[in-house]
Amino acid sequence: MNTPVFEWFFLWSAATVGCMSILIKQVEWSGTPVDVFISGNRIKTIGGCSSQRAEIVLDGRNKAILPTFHNAHNHAAMAYMRSYADDIELHAWLTDHIWPFESKVTKQDVYDGARLACLEMIKSGTTFFNDMYWFWHSTARAVDEMGMRAALAAVFIDFNDPAKAQEQIEQNQKLFGDRKQYSDRVMYQLGPHAIYTVSEKSLRWCKEFAAEHGLMIHTHLSETEKEVADCVAKHGMRPPAYLDSIGFLGPNVTAAHCVHLDQSEMELLAARGVKALHCPTSNMKLSSGKFRFTDAQKAGMQIAIGTDGCASNNCLDMGAEIKIAALLEKHFTGDPTALPAEAAWYAGTRACAEFFGLNSGIIEEGALADCMLVDLNNERLVPGYNLIADMVYSADSSCIDTVICNGKILMQNRHVPGEEEIIAKGRALREKLRR
Amino acid sequence: MNTPVFEWFFLWSAATVGCMSILIKQVEWSGTPVDVFISGNRIKTIGGCSSQRAEIVLDGRNKAILPTFHNAHNHAAMAYMRSYADDIELHAWLTDHIWPFESKVTKQDVYDGARLACLEMIKSGTTFFNDMYWFWHSTARAVDEMGMRAALAAVFIDFNDPAKAQEQIEQNQKLFGDRKQYSDRVMYQLGPHAIYTVSEKSLRWCKEFAAEHGLMIHTHLSETEKEVADCVAKHGMRPPAYLDSIGFLGPNVTAAHCVHLDQSEMELLAARGVKALHCPTSNMKLSSGKFRFTDAQKAGMQIAIGTDGCASNNCLDMGAEIKIAALLEKHFTGDPTALPAEAAWYAGTRACAEFFGLNSGIIEEGALADCMLVDLNNERLVPGYNLIADMVYSADSSCIDTVICNGKILMQNRHVPGEEEIIAKGRALREKLRR
Numbered sequence: 001m002n003t004p005v006f007e008w009f010f011l012w013s014a015a016t017v018g019c020m021s022i023l024i025k026q027v028e029w030s031g032t033p034v035d036v037f038i039s040g041n042r043i044k045t046i047g048g049c050s051s052q053r054a055e056i057v058l059d060g061r062n063k064a065i066l067p068t069f070h071n072a073h074n075h076a077a078m079a080y081m082r083s084y085a086d087d088i089e090l091h092a093w094l095t096d097h098i099w100p101f102e103s104k105v106t107k108q109d110v111y112d113g114a115r116l117a118c119l120e121m122i123k124s125g126t127t128f129f130n131d132m133y134w135f136w137h138s139t140a141r142a143v144d145e146m147g148m149r150a151a152l153a154a155v156f157i158d159f160n161d162p163a164k165a166q167e168q169i170e171q172n173q174k175l176f177g178d179r180k181q182y183s184d185r186v187m188y189q190l191g192p193h194a195i196y197t198v199s200e201k202s203l204r205w206c207k208e209f210a211a212e213h214g215l216m217i218h219t220h221l222s223e224t225e226k227e228v229a230d231c232v233a234k235h236g237m238r239p240p241a242y243l244d245s246i247g248f249l250g251p252n253v254t255a256a257h258c259v260h261l262d263q264s265e266m267e268l269l270a271a272r273g274v275k276a277l278h279c280p281t282s283n284m285k286l287s288s289g290k291f292r293f294t295d296a297q298k299a300g301m302q303i304a305i306g307t308d309g310c311a312s313n314n315c316l317d318m319g320a321e322i323k324i325a326a327l328l329e330k331h332f333t334g335d336p337t338a339l340p341a342e343a344a345w346y347a348g349t350r351a352c353a354e355f356f357g358l359n360s361g362i363i364e365e366g367a368l369a370d371c372m373l374v375d376l377n378n379e380r381l382v383p384g385y386n387l388i389a390d391m392v393y394s395a396d397s398s399c400i401d402t403v404i405c406n407g408k409i410l411m412q413n414r415h416v417p418g419e420e421e422i423i424a425k426g427r428a429l430r431e432k433l434r435r
Numbered sequence: 436m437n438t439p440v441f442e443w444f445f446l447w448s449a450a451t452v453g454c455m456s457i458l459i460k461q462v463e464w465s466g467t468p469v470d471v472f473i474s475g476n477r478i479k480t481i482g483g484c485s486s487q488r489a490e491i492v493l494d495g496r497n498k499a500i501l502p503t504f505h506n507a508h509n510h511a512a513m514a515y516m517r518s519y520a521d522d523i524e525l526h527a528w529l530t531d532h533i534w535p536f537e538s539k540v541t542k543q544d545v546y547d548g549a550r551l552a553c554l555e556m557i558k559s560g561t562t563f564f565n566d567m568y569w570f571w572h573s574t575a576r577a578v579d580e581m582g583m584r585a586a587l588a589a590v591f592i593d594f595n596d597p598a599k600a601q602e603q604i605e606q607n608q609k610l611f612g613d614r615k616q617y618s619d620r621v622m623y624q625l626g627p628h629a630i631y632t633v634s635e636k637s638l639r640w641c642k643e644f645a646a647e648h649g650l651m652i653h654t655h656l657s658e659t660e661k662e663v664a665d666c667v668a669k670h671g672m673r674p675p676a677y678l679d680s681i682g683f684l685g686p687n688v689t690a691a692h693c694v695h696l697d698q699s700e701m702e703l704l705a706a707r708g709v710k711a712l713h714c715p716t717s718n719m720k721l722s723s724g725k726f727r728f729t730d731a732q733k734a735g736m737q738i739a740i741g742t743d744g745c746a747s748n749n750c751l752d753m754g755a756e757i758k759i760a761a762l763l764e765k766h767f768t769g770d771p772t773a774l775p776a777e778a779a780w781y782a783g784t785r786a787c788a789e790f791f792g793l794n795s796g797i798i799e800e801g802a803l804a805d806c807m808l809v810d811l812n813n814e815r816l817v818p819g820y821n822l823i824a825d826m827v828y829s830a831d832s833s834c835i836d837t838v839i840c841n842g843k844i845l846m847q848n849r850h851v852p853g854e855e856e857i858i859a860k861g862r863a864l865r866e867k868l869r870r
Binding site: 324376420 | 514515517518519521522523524525528551554555558559716718719720721722725745748749750752755758759761762763765766768769770771772773775776811812814815817818819820821824825828829830831832833849854855857858861862864865868869
């Protein structure tokens, strides 16, 4: 084989600086076959790059390139709890099943659970997730090794106990430093759980620490009627007003659920730039109520869709989630034009990327190379009148052939390297945690 | 290889009479690994059959055997219309998109569409569907060739036009004879579309013809508020009362949607033995309202779940449908224990089989060999605490490895013989029907 010197140099330099190049030939993009060139972690060129040399060349024929999903709310490691306890009244579910289970898990279990979650997300086309869970390092390590991107918060709960609060503060100060142990695909953020589990003082601390270091804050807000009623009883205000009164609300806050909001609350949250994380499956499964997507959008809120953790879903499939979001909105409003496919797709891809300042969730030159190739010959995408409608209403994970994150192939031909070992660990978890 | 004479005889006789035998070794059934022996079109033995000789031996390790889905309401051929028109107000959707499209299709298009639908159903674990569509023979031929089971009705619409009614009656009389051209997996039934498209005289004729020949009747009932209001205006009665007044209701009637029923109507339909076909995705997508599953069940109605056609879903995936049914019921009732996984699973498998007198939708000795093998090492079924909860809330089609119908393997290792040609025809449909 005759390999010119400059090509050897090219390959050597790519390996040395850790960047890759991928040429995807004749892949469908916006309905037209093009060549897409990925260099390093970016989409470098779309079209007109067929003569580019690349370390990896993928055949894009009969495939389309799409942005990957961005999962706006997750407790990823809870994949170890999938289908452990279902169809149970909320209080009994938490106190008799979820919390006793969680009290027994180790950091190794969380690592194994997070890897299982990452595997499932990759296989269903997700490359980014917004997370909150125990044993921060376990999930960080899993994300880093699996090649995904995530914003990870340690659960911050103090139950109004000052000693507990101090412990949580110190833990977060340490984690803030520890974040540098990982790739910049792992973003550290704060995770005050909710107003009913975190003291006012700790909420203020989170806000200040985030402001000081430019961090995002991940919390739960107005998920249940009880949360609202308890807040009114305790603070004389509903949750958004309470959080606003302590200066907590801002554009760096992502708030999961937002089910029980009135019109003025939506306007307040919109004015403060708070991001709503809509989790329709979780809200339906736990009978929590319904986030009013259309109304919130009209009020100016920014919204992204997430799966919540496996304990209340029971999967992390964003394709299923955006379909359920689109269906629930039409059902709830009585308007079959509500949350159309394009809007649901946006809320499952680009919206969440924007929350975190990521130029992903979109296929364009200069964007992060976080993308997937879907198989246009999968029966669920045929005849193929409208790819986005097909992706929202018809596709499932079997349509997704290849997943790329940060310019690296994480799945090809539906196989993720190392998946067999992750599954074996996941199956072993059942035996261990059943005991 | 030393093959005893009796083994040759066994293989010869199996081939001669057209029956098959399959031994599935060490497959999980109710949580325990067993050998399952299928002889002809029946599950012959579960356990204790490891020494059985069989034409085909399948490795069941790390797989579970489950009944296949039974899709209770479909217009299968409309797969050719997948994602052709979405997120549109109901009237404009029908008059500007669906009906003009349908006016152009040929019997060949319906055959190609039905094959695409069968392919999608097999790949997502469905072996039976209850159908109503134009060009009866096209769907019958597709079902027969693809090895599935279906109850097929020709759409019966006369718009109160006596000439049209006579034409439809003659067509059905002919189809009733024609049914013998196909395997007994193809069941002929009557398909009076709905009370607003079929004259009273024709409804009575359907009822009588069905009674005379022991046929099932497939119809739509109380799908929209407009249907109810129009019926009251025209007949002075709501739809169930009107149908009862003409003696139409009975245990051979399967009624799709049943969205707008009051308590007394549920009791009436239960008393008459009418079967409700619940299509949550379609009802949500078209903003038709909500079938009250829990109330209807308490009133004594028998209920099975279906996808409806691809134009209003946009897929035929029963796994997705039973999840959405379970979620919507919890959301609607505010009760997280409503429609639990086992009940949703039953409504997507066995319930519909019982409607049609089929001993399928269940894994037991003597039942029809309509079953699937799911891959317990699929990430969505791991850790694996509860297989039925996993199948309802977490699985997607990627978990399904093998599908068997009537003792014949239709899919193995996720491949259906001939699928490439069906896809090519489906893709060609797009080009043809776009013009």
